[in-house]
Amino acid sequence: MSVTVSPLAPKAYPEMPALRGVRMATAAAGIKYKNRTDVLLMVFDDGADVAGVFTRSKCPSAPVDFCRANLPHGKARAVVVNSGNANAFTGVKGKAATELTAQSASEAVGCGLNEVYLASTGVIGEPLDATKFAGVLGEMNGRGTPDFWLEAAKAIMTTDTYPKVATRQAELGGVTVTINGIAKGAGMIAPDMATMLSFVVTDADIAAPALQALLSEGVGPTFNSVTVDSDTSTSDTLLLFATGKAAADGQARIEAADDARLASFRAALNDLLKDLALQVVRDGEGARKMVEVRVTGAESDAAAKRIALSIANSPLVKTAVAGEDANWGRVVMAVGKSGEAADRDRLAIWFGDVRVAVNGERDAGYSEAAATAVMQRQDIVIRADIGLGSGTATVWTCDLTKEYVAINGDYRS
Amino acid sequence: MSVTVSPLAPKAYPEMPALRGVRMATAAAGIKYKNRTDVLLMVFDDGADVAGVFTRSKCPSAPVDFCRANLPHGKARAVVVNSGNANAFTGVKGKAATELTAQSASEAVGCGLNEVYLASTGVIGEPLDATKFAGVLGEMNGRGTPDFWLEAAKAIMTTDTYPKVATRQAELGGVTVTINGIAKGAGMIAPDMATMLSFVVTDADIAAPALQALLSEGVGPTFNSVTVDSDTSTSDTLLLFATGKAAADGQARIEAADDARLASFRAALNDLLKDLALQVVRDGEGARKMVEVRVTGAESDAAAKRIALSIANSPLVKTAVAGEDANWGRVVMAVGKSGEAADRDRLAIWFGDVRVAVNGERDAGYSEAAATAVMQRQDIVIRADIGLGSGTATVWTCDLTKEYVAINGDYRS
Structure with a gap:
């Protein structure tokens, strides 16, 4: 985290509304940075449908492997993100670190291992000491709150000079739904993969396969169309969660991406993805223009x-x-x-x-x-x-x- | 041309021997630079077999188009190179500039238009005023000398901080032959094409098709294996000329690249190409390592x-x-x-x-x-x-x- 904020940074942050079905907490585990938060826990108490896109690197990080393996299950209960260490190219130690983190999250939240999602960002090749934060996930779960988006965005920063948040509303089957997202990334940003870390959550009720189709289509003209330095990270992860809480307002669950009722949601999602992707470029390392x-x-x-x-x-x-x-x-x-x-x-x-x-x-x-x-x-x-x-x-x-x-x-x- | 020489520059230049069958002269035409030479004329009084490789850019310069058109003829009498202006993306004016230069060279040397080779290096998109040097080619031809390699290398520099020359000897059919080469280039250097400008001359007697095969094969692990900034020039040109003067020593003309007698020559040529290519990298813009x-x-x-x-x-x-x-x-x-x-x-x-x-x-x-x-x-x-x-x-x-x-x-x- 630099002391000098990019001259291209947004002049103001949007007011990020609380979003039904997700709670967040952050902690300062001292993984690499001093005097700042470096761990984020997101919890979906009643679960969420999940979709994801990842780096196309042939040498992906251990957390990317972990997420890819869980994605077919389609349901998420917890997300653990740390900054300061990418847990990439860390061999068997890297796999062990993801397993320890997932086990701790599963115990803290009370969910299956296949409902946990992980992401790590920071230095490549250094073993990640997951014990530094695995033990605090229970405590973090206890104090997690829905109204915490900006702080969540801060905890996942590395060389970023400002946190990246965006929010949109859409109409879905006569019901107003919300989409909130956070992102981090400033260097090693290139297209043709998910690019950097980003976590997007909506209270809409959309099944995982439809969600995946929306996301895969949405990244093309947004995250896959930005480049800072043409270098592709080992760790790029973009996850999209749907808590389904809008069902309480009468929103009928959407099962397929070609459902005509998705028009407004699709447009809002794509607009939010573009907003976040452009915020990443505007924080490109050393960028002045x-x-x-x-x-x-x-x-x-x-x-x-x-x-x-x-x-x-x-x-x-x-x-x-x-x-x-x-x-x-x-x-x-x-x-x-x-x-x-x-x-x-x-x-x-x-x-x-x-x-x-x-x-x-x-x-x-x-x-x-x-x-x-x-x-x-x-x-x-x-x-x-x-x-x-x-x-x-x-x-x-x-x-x-x-x-x-x-x-x-x-x-x- | 920078005032500060690259710290990676060679500590000394090799003694460049005169080479039978080629004469050179340079002039200061004031195309862009002040107080330095910026035009090179090479003359093969009795002709030379010629081979060439060029940029793979889809927007090549006018001189590249001109050389490509002449290459099937296989014989060269004159080469005109200017620095300071690449005559690239100059439209019909660019074509007119190559035609004027070729016409002047053909008159100065007394040869066909299809025996002239041209190369230009420098700024892209500015019209090249070929009248600045076209008129002096006759005078340059009059004073051309075989013992002029280092000066020739200096005249074709742009952002280079030192001239690039190399020489090798080889044995060919029991006769000692010489290969001399010059190159320029410091930025916009990327592989998968001929990369920058280089002119290599040998007194060996080798027919154009064999020469072309030797050159096309030789650039793979040399000029096509160096990169300064991944940017591919519109103007990259590497020409290889064989004056055939070693025939006077009894060297039998080589007609095919698979002739077993070429082993020593091939090795010497490839070594020289590597030498020149690495000199280009060592002069990479801003390079310290x-x-x-x-x-x-x-x-x-x-x-x-x-x-x-x-x-x-x-x-x-x-x-x-x-x-x-x-x-x-x-x-x-x-x-x-x-x-x-x-x-x-x-x-x-x-x-x-x-x-x-x-x-x-x-x-x-x-x-x-x-x-x-x-x-x-x-x-x-x-x-x-x-x-x-x-x-x-x-x-x-x-x-x-x-x-x-x-x-x-x-x-x-």
Whole structure:
């Protein structure tokens, strides 16, 4: 946790409403940090349907293995999250740490081992001493409260400079339901997996298979469309829980993701996922500028996304943004290296509303001053039209600054 | 051209021998730089067989298009290289600039347009005013000299901090032949294409198709195995010329790349290509450390190379190297994100000779002090054994420093 808050941080936190069916508590177990909370317990007293997406790393952490194994059961009663140690690449000790934590949670809450979900974030490769917090889960369960979202978000931070929370309401079968979410993440953020840790809870009554379909679909244009540094964590975990408490208001349980009644819920969920994902980018390590990369005119949406990620992950594009340099030649480079079909002589590029290149060369009406003015903003849109088809994609990233290098040059020390 | 020479620069330049059949001259045309040479003319008075490999960018520069079109002819008489402007993404003006340059070279040297080769390096997207140097090619041809390799290397530099030259001798059919090469490149360097500009000349008598096969094979473990920043230039060009002058010593012309007499030549060529490629990495923008990434035990050599590049391109690995931090957890991360088969519990990782992780967890005998001592060196070997097969690969990269960000944050200004 840095003392300096990202300049891109939200100016204010939303008021996070209590959500029926979930209670939370945090504790300071001293896993790595001093004088701050580093363990979160979430409890669903009457259970919740659960869905999850995880890192695509071939070397996932022990907690990711643990969650994946439990997910087919579809029901959750407890979530234990710790910061400071990722319990990744910790061999048999790592597995033992997850088992100890799950056993303790199961005893504290009174549930099956297959109803426990775990996540750990922090340093990779250091054995996690789960005894530091396993013993306090009972006490934490005793004082858990529904009105604790911001504190929950704080307990799971690592290099984050601010806690990330979001809330939405939706209409579901004539009943108003709520979705609350928290997230953490600032570096080792790349797409094509769940990206970082995030826990989203709704009081809607939705069965696990439908919930999974909603989540898997929802991450595509949100968490899977953000990148800070192209590095994929071993531990990325996004869990979605439905406590079903809205059934008390008359909400009929939803069994299938294609249920037409889900329209409002789906939109609210996707909007919340995007909110949290963008908060992660805005807290990108060393970030000073937020960049939205929009690609249009590609051969397909998939091609557009690969081109957009090629731009968003290019160190030369990201350092140009840091230098407030409207260096569109580097955007051309990044389009060209993506491997996707591109025709140099049909390409057009914009910084904000300023078209800097068109038909394969510098725009005749291009004003360096106008483009530079765009680059001096905190939020920048880079747009590339490939001119070949109708494929579109939008991804988000941040600039690459000296502070990123400084933060990551001595993270362990 | 920076005033500060990379700390990884060679301590001394090799004595570059004159090479029969090629003459060179440079000029200061003021394309972008002041008080330095920025144009190189190479002339093969009696012609040369030629081979080339180029960037795989989908948005290549106009000179790359021009060279690709000429290559099937197989014969070269002149090469014109300019620094300061890449003539890339310059539309019809770019094509006109290559045509003007080629026309001028053809008149200066007295050869066909299809015997001219062109390369440009520098800023992308700015129209290249070829009139600045097209008019001086005749005068340059008049004073061209064979003994000019270091000056030639200097004229093609951009953000390079030192000129890159290499020379080798080989035995071919009982005759001693020489291979000389120059290269430039410091940023926008990534593999899977020819990478940056390099011009290699031999006095051996080898037909173009054989030369092409030798070159295409030779770039795999050399120029295609180095990365500075994962960014692929629009302009990468590597040309290999054979003047055939060794025929005067009795060297019988080689027509096919599988000719057994090529063994010594092939080895010398590959060694020279590796020498030049590593010089490019050692001049990586902002580089303070050279990193060799060795992957063993992968499912195949191709898988090993993808894993090695995933490690070498990871910003988190590269910043850890910059910070002299033996953060092997980030190597695990990079192995995991490569997409190639990996088994966490079989993975072993070394920094230098220090094994830091084995069987999926920290090595019990791991000494932080010993690992840190390795990281404090200027040349660092990171090794990962995947434990699944016999695939191996070695790639080279440099660290990611604040200076990289500084250099690229205001390159245009």
